[in-house]
Amino acid sequence: MNIIDGKLIAEQIKTEIATEVRKMIDNDINPPHLAAILVGEDGASQTYVASKEKSCKEVGFTSSIYRYPASTSEADLLKAVDFLNEDEEVDGFIVQLPLPKHISVDKIIERINPKKDVDGFHPINAGRMLAGLPSYLPATPFGIMQLIERCNIETEGKNCVVLGRSNIVGTPISILMSRNSKHANATVTICHSKTQNLKEITQKADILIAAIGKPNFVTSDMVKEGAVIIDVGIHRTPSADTKSGFKLCGDVDFLNVSKKASYITPVPGGVGLMTIVALLQNTLKAAKKEIYQ
Numbered sequence: 001m002n003i004i005d006g007k008l009i010a011e012q013i014k015t016e017i018a019t020e021v022r023k024m025i026d027n028d029i030n031p032p033h034l035a036a037i038l039v040g041e042d043g044a045s046q047t048y049v050a051s052k053e054k055s056c057k058e059v060g061f062t063s064s065i066y067r068y069p070a071s072t073s074e075a076d077l078l079k080a081v082d083f084l085n086e087d088e089e090v091d092g093f094i095v096q097l098p099l100p101k102h103i104s105v106d107k108i109i110e111r112i113n114p115k116k117d118v119d120g121f122h123p124i125n126a127g128r129m130l131a132g133l134p135s136y137l138p139a140t141p142f143g144i145m146q147l148i149e150r151c152n153i154e155t156e157g158k159n160c161v162v163l164g165r166s167n168i169v170g171t172p173i174s175i176l177m178s179r180n181s182k183h184a185n186a187t188v189t190i191c192h193s194k195t196q197n198l199k200e201i202t203q204k205a206d207i208l209i210a211a212i213g214k215p216n217f218v219t220s221d222m223v224k225e226g227a228v229i230i231d232v233g234i235h236r237t238p239s240a241d242t243k244s245g246f247k248l249c250g251d252v253d254f255l256n257v258s259k260k261a262s263y264i265t266p267v268p269g270g271v272g273l274m275t276i277v278a279l280l281q282n283t284l285k286a287a288k289k290e291i292y293q
Contacts, residue, residue, distance in 0.1 A: 001258050001259065001262065001263075001264065002151075002262065002263045002264075003263075003264065003265075003266055004147050004151055004230075004263050004264065004265045004270060005269070006143075006147060006265060006266075006269055006270040006271060006272070006273040006274050007269050007273055009146065009147060009150050009151075009274065010273040010274055010276075010277045012150075013146070013277045013280075014058055014059050014277060017059045017277075017281065017284055018058070018059040018060055020284060021059055021060035021061065021284075022060065024287070024288075025060070030062075030287075031060050031062055031287075032061045032062070032091050032092075032280075032283045032284050032286070032287035033061065033062040033063075033064070033089055033090050033091050033092075034052070034061055034062070034063055034064075034091065034092055034093065034094075034118065034280070034283040035063070035064040035065070035066065035084055035087075035090045035094075036049050036052060036053075036063075036064070036065050036066070036093060036094050036095075036096055037066045037068065037077070037080055037084070037094070037095045037096065038065060038066070038067050038096045039067075039068045039069075039070060039072055039095075039096070039099055039100060039103070040068075040099075041070065042098065045096045045097075045098070048096065048276075049065055049096055051276055052094075052276055052279065053065060055276050055277070056280070059280060061280065061283065062089075064090070066080060066084075068080065070100045072100075072103075073102075074102065074103045074104060074107065077099075077103055077108060078107070078111055081095065081108060081111045081112055082111070084116065085111075085112065085113040085116060090116065091116065091118075091283055091286040091287040092116045092117070092118030092136075092282060092283040092287075093112070093116055093118070094119045094279070095108050095109070095112070095119075097168075109122055110122065110123065114292070115286065115291075115292040116286060117136055118136050118139075118279055118283045118286055119136070119139060119282075120135065120136040120137050120139065120142070120172075120282065121167070121168070126167070126172070129172065129175065129176075130175060132179065134290070134291050135291060136282045136285070136286070136291060137278070137282070138168055138169070138172045139275045139276070139278040139282065140168065140173075140211075140232060140271065140274075140275045141172040141173040142281070142282070143271060143274025143277060143278040144173055144176075144209065144230055144232070144271060144274065145173075145177075145183065145184075146274060146278070147230070147265065147270075147271070147274055148183055148207075148228075148230075149182075149183040151263060153183075153207075153228055155177065155183055155184055155185060155186045155207065156182075156184075156185040156186070157185065157186070157187070158186045158187070158206035158207055159186070159187050159189070159204055159205050159206045159207070160174075160177045160178075160186035160187065160188045160189070160205065160206065160207040160208075161188075161189045161191060161201055161202050161204075161207070161209070162174045162177070162188060162189070162190045162209045162211065163191050163192075163202070163209065163210045163211060163212040163217070163218070164190075164191075164192065164210070164211035164212045164213065164232070165190050165192045166211065169211040169232055170190060170192075170209075170211050171190070173209055173211070174188045174190050177207075177209075186206075186207060189201060189205075198222075199221065203223070204224065205223075205224065206224075206226075206227060206228065207227065207228045207230070208223060208227055208229050208230070209230040209232065210230065210231050210233060210251035210252050211232035211233065211251065212233065212251050213233060213251065214233070214251060215237055215249050215250070215251065216252070216253045217233075218251055218252040218253060218257060219256065219257070220253065220259065223257050223260050223261065225260050226260070226261070226262045227260065227261055227262065228261065228262055228263045228264075229252055229257055229258075229261045229263065229264040229265065230265050230270075230271065231251055231254070231264070231265045231266075231267050231270060231271065232251065232271050233249075233250040233251030233252070233267065234248060234249075234250060234267055234268065234272055235248065235249050235250070235251075236248060237249050248267055248268050249267055250265075250267030250270075252264070252267075254266060254267065
């Protein structure tokens with residue numbers, strides 16, 4: 001069993017990004033500028049944005065955070081998006097999800113300039129990805145693909161099962177894994193809450209990507225010997241063994257599933273760290289105008 005070390009790979013990519021940024025500065029080009037809009041006091045969102053800000057500093061990016069109370073109206077948030085769309089100093093920005101229930105996520109995402117949509121959620125970027133055109137890839141699927149590539153995991157002709165069909169992870173990763181490219185070319189099955197005989201399907205998976213949002217959902221009897229396990233989930237569960245009273249776990253029962261896996265991502269220390277790095281890579285592409293001229 002091999003642990004897929006997301007922390008190590010993320011640091012390698014950050015070093016590569018930092019080198020690019022230094023070259024830009026040496027050539028009197030402004031470093032990439034990544035901004036984030038944060039609405040409300042959601043703890044996980046605040047942690048993610050803080051990690052993004054820290055990572056920006058590590059690679060030499062400029063970082064800005066625009067904070068708004070949960071009571072902010074949809075109209076005012078749209079104005080904030082318009083402001084960043086028009087700010088020539090900002091290369092890319094994200095609107096951190098989830099948003100308060102009175103705000104339409106779709107309206108906000110559709111308002112973002114696709115050229116600055118470094119989260120890769122805008123319908124134009126989603127459509128370009130589907131068509132195989134240059135686009136900003138959603139950060140988590142982008143990060144997963146890089147883990148697979150940098151660990152040189154064989155994917156061609158393999159059975160890949162994706163648990164979850166969200167627009168953020170499940171659906172885009174299924175598209176990327178089925179692409180006609182070196183580190184893809186897999187035969188992909190998407191499973192969800194209405195899938196019948198789920199265990200029979202997962203037991204045939206050479207590569208299992210769990211993004212179903214349920215702690216420890218994938219058990220050892222659902223996995224075949226030698227499978228590659230990519231765990232996208234992250235959950236806080238009660239624990240008497242820690243000072244905080246909780247521990248982090250994923251969608252996969254790591255302790256038991258790892259005994260059967262050939263490769264597996266830990267939680268924490270796996271996919272989550274790659275999500276922020278992928279966001280940085282998209283922002284670097286935006287600054288260099290590699291996707292849209």
